[in-house]
Amino acid sequence: MKRFFLIFILFLFACSDSSDDSSDISDPNNGSDGQLINLFFSEYAEGSSNNKYVEIYNPSSSSVNLSNYQIKGTNNGTAWGDNGERELALTGTLAANSFYIIAADAADQAILDKANLALPYESPVHYNGNDAVAIFGIDSSGNYTVILDVIGVQSSDPGPAGWNVAGVTGATKDHTLVRKSSINKGNSNWENSSGTSTSNSEWEVKDIDDWTSLGSR
Numbered sequence: 149m150k151r152f153f154l155i156f157i158l159f160l161f162a163c164s165d166s167s168d169d170s171s172d173i174s175d176p177n178n179g180s181d182g183q184l185i186n187l188f189f190s191e192y193a194e195g196s197s198n199n200k201y202v203e204i205y206n207p208s209s210s211s212v213n214l215s216n217y218q219i220k221g222t223n224n225g226t227a228w229g230d231n232g233e234r235e236l237a238l239t240g241t242l243a244a245n246s247f248y249i250i251a252a253d254a255a256d257q258a259i260l261d262k263a264n265l266a267l268p269y270e271s272p273v274h275y276n277g278n279d280a281v282a283i284f285g286i287d288s289s290g291n292y293t294v295i296l297d298v299i300g301v302q303s304s305d306p307g308p309a310g311w312n313v314a315g316v317t318g319a320t321k322d323h324t325l326v327r328k329s330s331i332n333k334g335n336s337n338w339e340n341s342s343g344t345s346t347s348n349s350e351w352e353v354k355d356i357d358d359w360t361s362l363g364s365r
Contacts, residue, residue: 184285185212188297188334190247190365193324194277194310195357198254201263202273202281202299203362206242207332214238218292219250221272222280225305234272234279247363262363275300277310277321283334297334298341299325313342314349324354326361 191203202219206212221234229235242248251259252273253266260266267273272281280300284292300311300320309318313325319342331350335341343349354361 184216184294184296185210186296186333187212187217187242187283187285188327188331189281189283189299190327191325191362192281192299192320193259193357193359193362194275194321195324195359196322198252199256199259199357199359200273200275201249201251201255201259201362204242204248204250204283205327205365206244206246206248209244211244212242214240214242214248216286217296218284219272220282220284220292221275222300222302223270224278225303228280228282228284228302233270234274236267236272247365249363256357256359259359259362275320276308277318278306278308280304280338282336295336298336298338301338311338311342312344313351314353315343315345316353319351319353322356324356324358326352326354328352329365 185206185208187204187206189202190205193199193201215238217238219236219238220228221230222228223230223234249263250265250267250273251263252271253268255266275281280298280302282298283296285294285296287293310321311319313319316323319325328350335350341350
């Protein structure tokens with residue numbers, strides 16, 4: 149009887165210890181330090197003069213620690229970041245279902261009024277239609293290697309016309325790209341994201357200097 153009682157006590161202790169361990173497991177979608185939410189570009193503009201910006205959206209129900217993310221660009225066919233010239237470490241917090249807008253500091257005032265961050269040249273948003281830009285997340289080693297979303301292709305120069313989107317030739321230049329409302333996460337494959345027609349693209353192509361949907365979704 150005593151032997152049975154001792155085994156029963158040990159069993160209860162093991163169950164209690166297992167329960168404590170499980171409580172330490174973080175929700176992979178909670179947006180806390182060390183966890184990544186699939187942020188994505190909800191809008192991109194390459195307009196006249198310096199009217200350039202990207203709008204980043206947090207589709208989750210949790211706030212996001214932006215220090216877990218970087219924005220990296222290319223310059224006429226360079227690799228991501230262009231040797232640090234087009235690499236931006238983000239800071240602060242992005243609330244659930246909210247936008248973070250990064251613009252060139254010489255953009256139109258209507259853009260700057262909505263921007264969270266305005267950058268001088270040279271930066272990831274000083275693209276000319278043939279320069280790619282991407283959102284990177286932090287990996288388990290503390291490096292920004294996890295590609296969450298891209299516009300364009302690194303180490304590739306499509307020429308001055310830019311990349312085609314939704315069947316529109318050179319849509320990454322002199323246009324505004326708006327992510328379709330049906331899209332709720334990033335895409336690291338630009339070919340799949342850009343598509344070849346209005347039906348299979350993740351984007352809607354707007355006219356140059358059309359900022360009417362900036363800051364809304």
